[in-house]
Amino acid sequence: MYKLVLVLFFICFGLQAQELNCSLTINTEQTGLSNLQVFRTLKTELTEFMNKTTWTDLNVKQQERIDCSFVIIISNIDSDYFTASIQVQSSRPVYNSTYNSTLLNFNDKQFNFRYTEFQPLNYNPNSFDSNLISVLAFYAYTIIGLDADSYELGGGEPYFEEAKRIVNTAQQQVTDGWSPQSGTQTRFRLNQDLLSPNFREFHDVMYAYHRNGLDYMADNPKDAKQSIAITLELFNQMYASRPNNFLTRVFFDTKAEEVKNMFSEGPQVSISNLVDMLNKVAPTKSAYWQQIKL
Structure with a gap:
């Protein structure tokens, strides 16, 4: 009986998998410091963070993971403070074809963060750990939400709500991109409009x-x-x-x-x-x- 329970546990555990198939690029040309080891470490750690975090309780097969890409353009580094922007893209396959249709292509210019090499990167929905983690988690849920929207009418709402939780937590710590005062093309505005009944169409x-x-x-x-x-x-x-x-x-x-x-x-x-x-x-x-x- 114990062996049967153990087998069933591993079967059920194996059904849950990460949702994203994310490629990540760090562009450091503007810094003039492209050879710094910290940039290579950052790329490795962020790629693992995006691809190894389980964002939902969905049972996702390997071939069902959402293709997405993040291009982080770092313009300046001052000790552990990075001035940057991030380009986010995601896509989904079209049935009976080899074509992938882009679902999101968004350029976020309000992406400044602190990072120390080898610092732990873990997402905790109940706390603000860093702007770096919050921004990436926000886009993870936005990507999952838009993907769900493309398969089921209104299917993305629970993931946009999760992104809203990140917005609410982050704006208590920082304002760039998270608050109404940050501008009209921000993470705050994107999430607010995705959840607004004014834009149900x-x-x-x-x-x-x-x-x-x-x-x-x-x-x-x-x-x-x-x-x-x-x-x-x-x-x-x-x-x-x-x-x-x-x-x-x-x-x-x-x-x-x-x-x-x-x-x-x-x-x-x-x-x-x-x-x-x-x-x-x-x-x-x-x-x-x-x-x-x-």
């Missing part, structure tokens, strides 16, 4: 665009493109109530090239209204919209 788009559109592209590209065109019209509703809102910018910073490629190739669908809408809600991406063939 964003979650409708994330689900329908991927699950009812891209995932059917291999089977019926014309119908899939038409479905995506209709889905993107939801940004009109967001624009009507909140012009130039942050989540629309985040979406098209991530998806502009994909949308342009999608509607410039393959079977043609009626998109004249779509192009007009894109120019209205995402005018900074007009160079992409000009390339769409009507």
Whole structure:
């Protein structure tokens, strides 16, 4: 009986796995100190932190881990204080294809942190240990949430709530990127808007665009493109109530090239209204919209 219990324990334990498949790059060219050992240690420790932390209680198979990448650009180092920015990307596979669709492409310029070589890196949801850990944990849950949103309507909410807990804890210690006073394109604003009922259409788009559109592209590209065109019209509703809102910018910073490629190739669908809408809600991406063939 003891052996049976032990076997069942290891089977159940083995079912739970890390959620992220994260590659991490440290760019130190601006410091003029690229050969410092601390940078190599930092890369190794952060890569292990992201990939070996179990962020949820989900049973994730190896092939189901979310592909993501972090590029940390360090511009200055003063003893243990690092001035930096971080570029965060994540993607998910499209059914019946070899194509991966980008879900997030976000440049966070408010990423300064303290780090001492070989310091322990562990995430504790109930405490603030360092800005370094809090920022990376915040993006881990945001990535998991956006991935969940693309498979299930509203599926990302519990992970955005976990990210909110990090926001609330971190802003008691530091303000850069965590508080309403930090600006209009910050971690605070991203999380606030992802949880706001004012932007429920964003979650409708994330689900329908991927699950009812891209995932059917291999089977019926014309119908899939038409479905995506209709889905993107939801940004009109967001624009009507909140012009130039942050989540629309985040979406098209991530998806502009994909949308342009999608509607410039393959079977043609009626998109004249779509192009007009894109120019209205995402005018900074007009160079992409000009390339769409009507």
